[in-house]
Amino acid sequence: MSPLNEPRWLDPDEAAAWRGFVVASNLLNRRLERQLKEDSGLSHQQYEILVHLSAAPDGSLRMTELADKLVTSKSGLTYQVTQLERAGLVARRSCPSDVRGVIAELTEQGREALRQAAPGHVALVRELLIDVLTREQLTVLAEGLGAVSARLRLEDA
Amino acid sequence: MSPLNEPRWLDPDEAAAWRGFVVASNLLNRRLERQLKEDSGLSHQQYEILVHLSAAPDGSLRMTELADKLVTSKSGLTYQVTQLERAGLVARRSCPSDVRGVIAELTEQGREALRQAAPGHVALVRELLIDVLTREQLTVLAEGLGAVSARLRLEDA
DNA sequence: ACACCTTCGTTCGAATTTGAACAACAGGAG
DNA sequence: CTCCTGTTGTTCAAATTCGAACGAAGGTGT
Numbered sequence: 364m365s366p367l368n369e370p371r372w373l374d375p376d377e378a379a380a381w382r383g384f385v386v387a388s389n390l391l392n393r394r395l396e397r398q399l400k401e402d403s404g405l406s407h408q409q410y411e412i413l414v415h416l417s418a419a420p421d422g423s424l425r426m427t428e429l430a431d432k433l434v435t436s437k438s439g440l441t442y443q444v445t446q447l448e449r450a451g452l453v454a455r456r457s458c459p460s461d462v463r464g465v466i467a468e469l470t471e472q473g474r475e476a477l478r479q480a481a482p483g484h485v486a487l488v489r490e491l492l493i494d495v496l497t498r499e500q501l502t503v504l505a506e507g508l509g510a511v512s513a514r515l516r517l518e519d520a
Numbered sequence: 521m522s523p524l525n526e527p528r529w530l531d532p533d534e535a536a537a538w539r540g541f542v543v544a545s546n547l548l549n550r551r552l553e554r555q556l557k558e559d560s561g562l563s564h565q566q567y568e569i570l571v572h573l574s575a576a577p578d579g580s581l582r583m584t585e586l587a588d589k590l591v592t593s594k595s596g597l598t599y600q601v602t603q604l605e606r607a608g609l610v611a612r613r614s615c616p617s618d619v620r621g622v623i624a625e626l627t628e629q630g631r632e633a634l635r636q637a638a639p640g641h642v643a644l645v646r647e648l649l650i651d652v653l654t655r656e657q658l659t660v661l662a663e664g665l666g667a668v669s670a671r672l673r674l675e676d677a
Numbered sequence: 678a679c680a681c682c683t684t685c686g687t688t689c690g691a692a693t694t695t696g697a698a699c700a701a702c703a704g705g706a707g
Numbered sequence: 708c709t710c711c712t713g714t715t716g717t718t719c720a721a722a723t724t725c726g727a728a729c730g731a732a733g734g735t736g737t
Contacts, residue, residue: 370638370639370642370643371642371643371646372642373642373645373646373650376655376658376659376662377646377650377658379662379666380649380650380653380658380659380661380662380665381645381649381650383661383662383664383665383666383668383669384545384548384649384661384665385568386591386665386669387665387668387669387672388541388545388549389590389591389592390591390668390669390672390673391541391668391672392545393591394672394675396695406722406723408723411542425685425686426685426686426687427684427685427686430686433546434542434543434546434547434550435546435724435725436724436725436726437685437686437687438686438687438688438689438724438725438726438727439723439724439725440686441686441687441688442722442723442724443723446722446723458685461684461685461732461733462685462731462732462733463684463685463686463731463732463733464685464686465685465686465687481527482527485527485528485529485530486527486528488530488538489528489530489534491668491671491672491675492537492538492541492668493530493534493537493538495664495667495668495671496537496664496667496668498533499660500660500663500664501533501534501537501664502533502537503656503657503660503661503664504537504540504541504660504661504664505533505536505537505540506657507540507652507653507657507658507660507661508537508540508541508543508544509536509540510652510653511540511544511547511548511648511649511652511653512540512543512544512547514648514652515544515547515548515551515648516547518551518648553725563692563693565693582715583715583716583717584714584715584716587716592694592695593694593695593696594715594716594717595694595695595696595697595716595717595718595719596693596694596695597716598716598717598718599692599693599694600693603692603693615715618702618703618714618715619701619702619703619715620701620702620703620714620715620716621702621715621716622715622716622717
């Protein structure tokens, strides 16, 4: 009976938030995966690699940096970059300042693939997430999840 | 230049919400996965199977029903239920009202495994998500993501 | 220069996930 | 009853993911 031994379970609001998060996350990923694959032949992960590279100053990032942004394992990234390299969308360069370093660079073909895939993807994100929320819900969600992400980033370090 | 041909890209707030969602989702899954595996030898998916079965009236659900709740593929569920069955945490029964049907049922050992795993899991969810948010952020998040989930559920039908 | 600890990216094997194909059955229209 | 369409759960091959182990190199203190 003591609250010191019994864990604090989630009250209805908390449970709804957690469950909503898990369910929405799974459903969204599933839907976006399907759309991207059918529309562009890319997986969501591959698409995100292209996005992050495209957003980088010179269209290139070091592997570790990219893995951090994607929130994936190093080995997982190695695999996906190899796939994208075979498809000609990404190229590997060696890092000038670090012999160990490998730089993934977006090719022109990669940029084109992203240009082709982005509109449909963004439209679906908008339709399934953004436009479902009010502007206020959206900002609260951005702030809240930003805090959660920050909290989680700290734990790793 | 025409807004009819150009897709509506995400403004800063929208992008922050979407990125926050993706990043928080990945970081959380990653962290919870690690904790559950180390603490109980269960994957997050396996844990969720036990949770949903435990929440069902008689600790049992049909495969399809369970797959819907978990937001996973049927084949994925078949695999995981087989794993849990080997571990003795879940048993398969045949459905009385439908010869094709298979009912996954929580064993006593499964209930015990859940009792053992739940506190640590809930504590971490609380630490990483719930307690990071204000009560208001939490309710807004629950409502918003509930709407998103509902929107996505409709699409399948 | 030396030892020491960390970081980098890859490789490896094992585990997991997926969609398509499948056989068996359910449920209704005629 | 008899088609006909939809559902159910599984199997299968292929793709993906992960963590641990690894060789190689960076960086620091002495």
